[in-house]
Amino acid sequence: MNKLVRMVMMAMSLLTAVWALPASAASTIFIVRHAEKVDESRDPLLSERGMQRAQSLAQHLRDAGIRKIYVTEFQRTRLTATPLAELSQVALTPYAAKESGTLSELLQNETGNVLVVGHSNTVATIATALGVRDVKPVADDEYDRLIVIHLQDGKAPAMTILRY
Numbered sequence: 001m002n003k004l005v006r007m008v009m010m011a012m013s014l015l016t017a018v019w020a021l022p023a024s025a026a027s028t029i030f031i032v033r034h035a036e037k038v039d040e041s042r043d044p045l046l047s048e049r050g051m052q053r054a055q056s057l058a059q060h061l062r063d064a065g066i067r068k069i070y071v072t073e074f075q076r077t078r079l080t081a082t083p084l085a086e087l088s089q090v091a092l093t094p095y096a097a098k099e100s101g102t103l104s105e106l107l108q109n110e111t112g113n114v115l116v117v118g119h120s121n122t123v124a125t126i127a128t129a130l131g132v133r134d135v136k137p138v139a140d141d142e143y144d145r146l147i148v149i150h151l152q153d154g155k156a157p158a159m160t161i162l163r164y
Contacts, residue, residue: 028113029130030061031147033123033138034076037149046079060146060164066090067112067121072097077117084115097122102131108151123147132159
C-alpha cells in the first residue's frame with residue numbers, strides 16, 4: 001500500500017509539474033540515469049531490477065507527451081528508454097556520451113517534451129549546461145532521480161527533481 005501511495009504521489013507531482021507550464025513553454029527536458037546494470041563491464045545489460053525500473057519510468061512518463069528520446073551508444077541507456085519508446089511510439093535518438101555539451105545545445109533548440117537517458121557522470125553536467133544551478137552529482141548507487149527542466153525563451157530554466 002505504501003508503494004502504491006508513493007507511486008500515485010509521484011505521478012501527481014509529475015503531471016502537476018508538466019501541466020503547470022505556461023502555454024508558451026518551449027520544452028520540458030526529463031533527464032535520468034540509466035537503470036541498474038548487471039555488472040561493471042564496459043557495456044552491460046540491465047539487471048532484473050533495472051528492467052523493472054525501465055518499466056516504471058515508462059509508466060511514470062507515459063502521459064508526459066515525450067516527443068523525442070536521446071540515448072547514448074551504450075545498451076544500458078537504450079534498454080532503460082525502450083519501454084517508454086515503445087509505449088509512446090518514439091524512436092531512440094543516439095548521442096555520444098562524451099559529448100554532453102553538444103547534446104545540451106541540441107536540447108536548447110528542442111520544442112516539446114524530451115527524455116534524455118545518461119550516466120551517473122553526465123546527468124548533472126547535462127542539466128547544468130541547460131542553465132540550472134545546484135545540480136548535485138549522481139551517486140554510483142542512485143538510479144531513481146528524475147530531473148525535470150522547463151525551458152522557455154526569455155526565462156531562466158526551472159528545475160524539479162522527482163524520484164521514480
